[in-house]
Amino acid sequence: MDTLTPTPPRSLWRQHDFRLLVGGRLISQLGDQLQFLALPLLVVALTGSSTQAGVVLGLQTAAQLVFGLAAGALVDRWNRKATMIWCEIGRGLLTATIPVAAAAGALGMPQLYAVAVLGGALSTLFQAANSSALPNIVGRSDLPAALAAMGVMSNALRIVGASVAGIAYALGRLVPFAFNAVSFLASAAALRAVRAGFQAERATTAAPRALVADIGHGLSWLWRKPVIRTLALLDAGDSLRFGAGYLLIIMLAQGLHANPTQVGVVFTGAGVGALLGSLLAPTLTRRFALGKLSITMLWVEALAFPFYALAPTWWLLLVVAFAESVVSPIYNVALDSYRLAVTPDAVRGRVTSAIDTLTGGAAALGTMASGAAVALIGAPTLTFVLAGWLACLAIVATLSRTVRAATATD
Structure with missing residues (x-):
């Protein structure tokens, strides 16, 4: 139970x-x-x-x-x-x-x-x-x-x-x-x-399965849940951009002749934005449906991201980092609350770990690829490429009936 x-x-x-x-x-x-x-x-x-x-x-x-x-x-x-x-x-x-x-x-x-x-x-x-x-x-x-x-x-x-x-x-x-x-x-x-x-208390009558079979059972449950599955794939796409963003912002700040202290201040601004988002999250999660928060987050990120390349000074880079970082914690609280609530206790570990592995792997891939991408096409160009990627994710989310209909009571 x-x-x-x-x-x-x-x-x-x-x-x-x-x-x-x-x-x-x-x-x-x-x-x-x-x-x-x-x-x-x-x-x-x-x-x-x-x-x-x-x-x-x-x-x-x-x-x-x-x-x-x-x-x-x-x-x-x-x-x-x-x-x-x-x-x-x-x-x-x-x-x-x-x-x-x-x-x-x-x-x-x-x-x-x-x-x-x-x-x-x-x-x-x-x-x-x-x-x-x-x-x-x-x-x-x-x-x-x-x-x-x-x-x-x-x-x-x-x-x-x-x-x-x-x-x-x-x-x-x-x-x-x-x-x-x-x-x-x-x-x-x-x-x-x-x-x-x-x-929760577990039934002990079922015969123990192999670890691989247990993992497969968790993945099968996840795949049969269209809301969690679709949002997990969109999150992986967003994590790919997030992983690439750390080095990208450093390179853009250095291009604006920011010293190491000023680069740190830019990331502090992102932290302050995320802190504000976390404070707003409970109220906004109750007020707006999960699907609307997902679509809004992706569009805000897609529209804000090009301004990293357009900012003429490092302190305006800080403003962009602050603004872009507010929305993600709000959506993450809504999504994690939904996922943890609807996932049965018996498979919650497997579902959580599968999603964390997917998004963590995407972020790691973005981090590893960002250095080569900056060297190949330059930081400003990569910024616009990633903004286009975010716009594609936002369009997919907007057109998805599964995402649009997602609510905290599904």
């Missing part, structure tokens, strides 16, 4: 379990922000090679993509709460090996490669369990507010995280890793204190 029956509305922040879940996640994400900056800097300090730094970061992404589908099937089989706790403990111990090995004078690249791969696999397993468990902790009626609150905190960390990470690294290049190791253990303790169940 699923646990998504409507419950009387109440303040999320008065819910003991939600506060614990959010508090643990906030500490853990701050640690991740610190390590995200410190890891490539540490690799460069050890090897003098930016290529090696890129390989380490690439291994984390590769582990997430390779392990994504299996992670979803596993969290649908296992106890999600126990899985999340052990993932946090495992990530904490892995991260702690870095300062310990450095103190012993034994830190080398093989260890950092292993930490990247194993940490990426544990992160993928944790995220699949976390997303699948949320509806059981807060209930269907509170999903939009819960997702928006998490988005607000993530975007707030995105704004201040780089500065905090820089300060932590300046205190000592191993300080971010020590902090992150402790943050994982704090997150595990918070999860341990959550009282709500992380999954």
